[in-house]
Amino acid sequence: MPSATDVSVELTVNGRSCRREVPARTLLVHFLREQLGLTGTHVGCDTTQCGACTVAMDGVAVKSCTVLAAQAGGHEITTIEGIGDEGKLHPVQHAFWAEHGLQCGYCTPGMVMAVRQIIADNPDPTDADVRRGLAGNICRCTGYQNIVAAALAAAAAMRES
């Protein structure tokens, strides 16, 4: 018997619909990682500051450590696993690789999801647009220069294709 504090969450993740009974207090990031095994979405700060947990919800970037799985019910979620694959990286993933936009890689899934949002909002962003768009994503390794370069390179590649 489900208890009064459980909910049934039905949502679409990376194009596949799924349904789980979980405690209502389950955060979306834990739902993705623990219920669905999608561990590409990371928990960094757990306080809505670092952006490592960024996913797209109905196409817009949100911090999944500060969304309940129940709030995401009925919505479409896209995680880092859903945007490209090993044989064919998403242009933003490719640009992070080509421009050396990562070192340890912990922040990278969130960075890639945030950069996708920047380019969706503005296909031809300036350096300043990219930095403003990444205000909610923290990287402890790179010093950001190559992340910004990767974002600009990805935008250029996506404009051409």
Add this chain to the structure above:
Amino acid sequence: MIPASFAYHRAASADEALSLAAEHGEDAKFLAGGHSLLPLMKLRFAAPEVIIDIGRLSELSFITDEGSAIRIGALTRHHDVEHSELLAREIPLLAHAAGQVGDPQIRHRGTIGGSVAHGDPASDLPAVLLALDATFVARGRAGTREIPAGEFFRSLFETALEPGELLTEIVVPKPANGAAWSFQKFTKRAIDWAIVGVAVQDDRIGLINMGSVPLRAGRAEAALAAGEPVADAAAVAAEGTSPGSDIHASRAYREHLARVLVGRALEEARSRS
């Protein structure tokens, strides 16, 4: 960090939200964007037994032109306020300030109504809405009432909303001179709350983080009304305020910031108009 257990209800309409709130009384909390409430619940500073999710009430998400005023639904996200062409044209202060809240991801979730109802003196939009002389519309079981922004904020995290009352919309009169605005937010890091912030519209001045509630800089406004120059008005901007001291700033430093930022804001508003 995981919140304490609660029962979750999603309201399909404002009426359903109100009846759920009446049914569950003091144990229940509305959840809008969740970007103030969930962090508090994760830290266990808040542990409501019942959550009433109002995040999907599209009937409360709108920005409409009413001639002399603009009405904004309480569930309108910061991102939509920031990018509203109507607001950019008529009330640029509000559109600009919404774009300074947190970061892009936070602005996709947080709502204007949540910012107001939360009653945090460090939030940006309450002080902006004070400077804009806005009115808040609340709906309870007994009916609808309008509360002027100047009477809404009671004390730290406490507002004029009764338990179970839903903030439904925010009515912002179009300013006499929409261009005469300025927003000064002093922060240490990109996505932080203001250490001190100042919102100016015409000769009205809202102060962020200068006491237990968002405030108007009454003494500075009186100086302007008496025809005193900007520098003299700015010099009294901290009078009548009671900012706290914390790890970011002492009380004296906040008072200094208020004087400096009010001076800058008044100069900028005048140069734009």
